[in-house]
Every structure is written in structure tokens, then in C-alpha cells.
Amino acid sequence: MGFFQGRYGFDLLSKILVLLGLIFLVWRNIITLTIGFALVAYGTYRAFSKNITARSNEAFKFESFIRNKLGNVLSNRNNYGSSSMYSNKGFNFGNYKDKVASWYNERKNYKIVKCPNCSQKLRLPKGKGKIVVTCKKCANEFKMKT
Ligand SMILES: [Zn+2]
Known part of the structure; x- marks a missing residue:
């Protein structure tokens, strides 16, 4: 104090x-x-x-x-x-x-996938069965089931 x-x-x-x-x-x-x-x-x-x-x-x-x-x-x-x-x-x-x-x-009608070559995200229409996807970035082609 x-x-x-x-x-x-x-x-x-x-x-x-x-x-x-x-x-x-x-x-x-x-x-x-x-x-x-x-x-x-x-x-x-x-x-x-x-x-x-x-x-x-x-x-x-x-x-x-x-x-x-x-x-x-x-x-x-x-x-x-x-x-x-x-x-x-x-x-x-x-x-x-x-x-x-x-x-x-988009969630309902599309599927978002990644290109296996360059990892670019791609939007695919759903319910088309097996399709061949061409990457818009690197033109890599790959098969994908939607
Ligand atoms: Zn690609």
C-alpha cells in the first residue's frame, strides 16, 4: 500500500x-x-x-x-x-x-471429372453411358462412364 x-x-x-x-x-x-x-x-x-x-x-x-x-x-x-x-x-x-x-x-445433370493427363476439370453430361472424352486443354482422349 x-x-x-x-x-x-x-x-x-x-x-x-x-x-x-x-x-x-x-x-x-x-x-x-x-x-x-x-x-x-x-x-x-x-x-x-x-x-x-x-x-x-x-x-x-x-x-x-x-x-x-x-x-x-x-x-x-x-x-x-x-x-x-x-x-x-x-x-x-x-x-x-x-x-x-x-x-x-449442374450437380443434377453433369458430372465433373479430371483429365488423367493434365488434371483439367471437365464437365460431362450425366447418364450417357460410356463415352470418349476429349480434354479441352490437352486434347487427351479417355473413356469415361457417366
Ligand atoms: Zn487434359
Whole structure:
């Protein structure tokens, strides 16, 4: 007890600085190590600082900065989300339905095989019995039962 008396203590800014510092320390790289140590050191220094007025001002500036940034990001996202959703909604949905339908038809009526020579994927009509397939990529001919 008493150690933190008269000291500023860990506020949000200090915690974020230390956390960021620790994240930077994960990379074993001289630049990130330097940044990481600097952030941890500064975050810790702030917590033990006795200049409470200066630290409070820092925290206040930091928090209003974050709030501005966050506010911008959130409002940008909202604008983007609502406008794009509005213009694309019906189109996207129809497109999606078409895709599912054609995928289903393909599954039902076609068989996907790989060319034994070049591994090119080929689409064969189903239910034709034994047929000779000519690969569209390497012109290799092979027999296949569909
Ligand atoms: Zn082939």
C-alpha cells in the first residue's frame, strides 16, 4: 500500500500503451522491439508519474482523439452500409438465387471429372453411358462412364 499514492496510476491510455507495446514485442525484429519497449516504458512511466495534471491532460486528449476517430469510422461505415445495401439488395439476392439454381442443375445433370493427363476439370453430361472424352486443354482422349 502507499506505493501508488500521489502517483497517476494505470489509466486507459497507459493500459493501451503497454498492451500495444507487448504486441509489438511479439515480433522479434529490432524496430518492433524498440517501439514495443518504448510503448511499455512510456505506459509504465505514466502510471508512476506524479505529474497528475499533465497525465490527465494526455488522457483527455487521447480519449477525445479516439472518440473522434471511432466516431468517424462508425459514421463512415453506417453511410457506406446503408447506401450499398439499398442499391444492391434486390440484385444481389436474385443473383444468389440464380447461382444456387445453376449449381443445383449442374450437380443434377453433369458430372465433373479430371483429365488423367493434365488434371483439367471437365464437365460431362450425366447418364450417357460410356463415352470418349476429349480434354479441352490437352486434347487427351479417355473413356469415361457417366
Ligand atoms: Zn487434359
